[in-house]
Amino acid sequence: MAIPIAYYLVLSAILFSIGVGAFLIKRNIITVFMSIELMLNAVNLTFVAFAYQWHRLQGQIFVFFVMVVAAAEAAVGLAIIIAIFRSRSTLNVDQVNLMKL
Amino acid sequence: MNGNPSLHLWLIPLLPFLGFLLNGLLGRRLPNAVVSSIALLFTAAPLVVVTSIAFRFSTLTLPYVERLDIPWIQTSTFRADFAFLLDPLTLVMLLVVTGVGFLIHIYSVGYMAHEDGYWRFFAYLNLFMFFMLTLVLAEDFLLMFVGWEGVGLASYLLVGFYYLRQSAADAGKKAFILNRIGDFGFLLAMFLMIAHFGSLSYAKVFGAIAQHPEMQGGFLTAIALLLVLGATGKSAQIPLYVWLPDAMEGPTPVSALIHAATMVTAGVYMVVRSHVLFDRSPFALGVVAIIGAATALFAATVGMVQTDIKRVLAYSTISQLGYMFLACGVAAYSAAIFHLVTHAFFKGLLFLAAGSVIHGLGGQQDMRAMGGLRKHVPITFLTMSCGVFAISGIPPFSGFFSKDEILYRAFLSPAGGPILWFVGVVTAGLTAFYMFRLWYLTFFGTSRTPDAHPHESPWVMLAPLVVLGALALGGGWIGIPHALGGGDHFAHFLDPVLRHPAPSYEQVSMIMNQQGVAQAAAASAPQAPLRPEGNDTQERIFSLISVAFAAIGWFFAYLLYCRKPGLADRIAERAGAGYRLLEHKYWIDQIYTAVIVTPLLFITRYLLWGAVDSGVINGGGFIASGSARGLGALVQRIQSGNIRSYAGWLAVGAAALILITYFGFTMHP
Secondary structure, three states: OOOOHHHHHHHHHHHHHHHHHHHHHOOEHHHHHHHHHHHHHHHHHHHHHHHHHHOOOHHHHHHHHHHHHHHHHHHHHHHHHHHHHHHHOOOEHHHOOOOOO | OOOOOOOOOOHHHHHHHHHHHHHHHHHHHOOHHHHHHHHHHHHHHHHHHHHHHHHOHHHOOOOEEEEEEEEEEEOOOOEEEEEEEEOHHHHHHHHHHHHHHHHHHHHHHHHOOOOOOHHHHHHHHHHHHHHHHHHHHEOEHHHHHHHHHHHHHHHHHHHOOOOOOHHHHHHHHHHHHHHHHHHHHHHHHHHHHHHHHOOOEHHHHHHHHHHOOOOOOOHHHHHHHHHHHHHHHHOOOOOOOOHHHHHHHOOHHHHHHHHHHOHHHHHHHHHHHOHHHHHOOHHHHHHHHHHHHHHHHHHHHHHOOOOEHHHHHHHHHHHHHHHHHHHHHOOOHHHHHHHHHHHHHHHHHHHHHHHHHHHHOOOOOEHHHOOOOOOOOHHHHHHHHHHHHHHHOOOOOHHHHHHHHHHHHHHHOOOOOHHHHHHHHHHHHHHHHHHHHHHHHHHOOOOOOOOOOOOOOOHHHHHHHHHHHHHHHHHHHHHOOHHHOOOOHHHHHHHHHHOEOOOOHHHHHHHHHHHOHHHHHHHHOOEOOOOOOOOHHHHHHHHHHHHHHHHHHHHHHHHHHHHOOOHHHHHHHHHOHHHHHHHOHHHHHHHHHHHHHHHHHHHHHHHHHHHHHHHHHHHHHHHHHHHHHHHHHHHHHHOOOOHHHHHHHHHHHHHHHHHHHHHHHHHOO
């Protein structure tokens, strides 16, 4: 017997909400970054769940795209984080609210 | 549009405009000789064009209309073109404006030689010529209005030419504002015409009136009266005349050109041009006649006691314009235009001669300080005498014929009557009195300022005087009536314009169906202008009476100011209140100030400025700006620069969107 789709959706919503909450609460850039990954993956989960439900491939394909974007984002984002840390010696987001140094 | 060769009428107004552009833009850097050559060249050129047209005039098919291909204003229901009209009336006006205008330009070269702003003066003068010629040539009330406003502008600029003098600047403003009141009437009249005829073209408006013989009074009276309001402003008639005496603050050639010969006659021209309208409204005609007669008498009485030579002439201009209005009011349009022409000659001459006297005395304008100038300025004296005789109506000078024509027609015309005639004749006597008073005070007796050294003006000023003097003498001979052995050529020349337009084909056939062939034939023939028939003996008697009145005026002037100097002052003392009334011009300026200007200033200062401007407009501004600032202060908190707060707003927004979508869809399936 198949697991109802609602379960997947509820799990995805929980994961997404955790991501949003962490994004809002955490001050460490790396943690903020991880919460973004969490939100992306929550969305991926819904994609896969719906793709399975409707027997369509598009959802699965889209997940690959999201993963590729996430990987690229991680690479660029981590590079930025390192650059920020080098220049400001801090990873607290509240202290990097100025464009100029 | 008809078999005529193209006359290039548009060149006539445009040439002076070119002169204005050249002098106005470059004149400051040019030497005076170049400035005056440009001005003269671009006034002589239209004169040449007009003269050449005049020589070919008899071969042309009239009326000749020249329409530029490009429409000026075009909407779904209304269209105005740049169209110029040439007919006998236009030709007469063109000849007067360009001819007298050119002479006065020549005179100005000498008169203004030592003034600052030489180039400015000539630029304005050319600008005036441009607008005046536009006014005269227009085939459309709207284009006429452009010229009408333009001459007002030029008049304002030239009256206030010595703008450093407070009185001149004020006089310019006064002229402009009073004209604006009249223009308001003109505008309303045009709106009414658009509403009723859908067009402002002369041909269409007058044609529409001609097609409806049942159109009488009613809105035609309204249009005519509004036009009269416009004309009283421009032509300085009661109640809007008060600007003209003050306009004498301008240089004398300006007074001669604008405030005597041409611009102020625009109102008369306009009434004559729209005579089709006025003929259908006896009430409006009556108003015109009464305004004219009242103004003529009123201004003449004031003119009797003025001491400034230019102000005497200004009041006499108002008075003579009153004559022209009187002529229009009794439907004697050709007489009005005839007097307009002779008046342009003799009044232009009088002003120029007065300017020559003032010039010779180094700026003295008070006649009480003149006297005995006959020997010092002989040519000015001779030419001015021509003008004085002409305006007083002494035969065979030009003014006699035109004034006589007006008086005679005022008596005979069904719209006129003995009262109007009597006012006119008395005014003629008063005119002779104050003009000969001026003559005697200025040129006869002994000088009242012995240390003055008057000198005759240079020839560049005297030459126009001589030409105008000849015209003031002989200019009236073109219109000698039958009774006095002439051919009445002038009136016959204007007949094609003043004839009522022939009714249309449909209308004639309607008459034929209803009343028969004979009536239809009678109706389809173009009607001759309204010209009551009197017999020649009667006309001669009337001439004698008006000459007698003029002679009485002359005699009194001689008695008071030449024979027994000092008697005038004793009479003035004896007359007391009456004299002071005249001396203060019936206190009209003071009355206007008290009744109109002061309340207006009060309303402006306390109601419009105090309440509306400071209260409503400024208050509204403060409320608008204050609320914007308050809202900004509130909303700017959102933009804190804190990334996590932005993210928070984003999340809240997304949540709100989801909620709206969800509930929105459930509530409105």
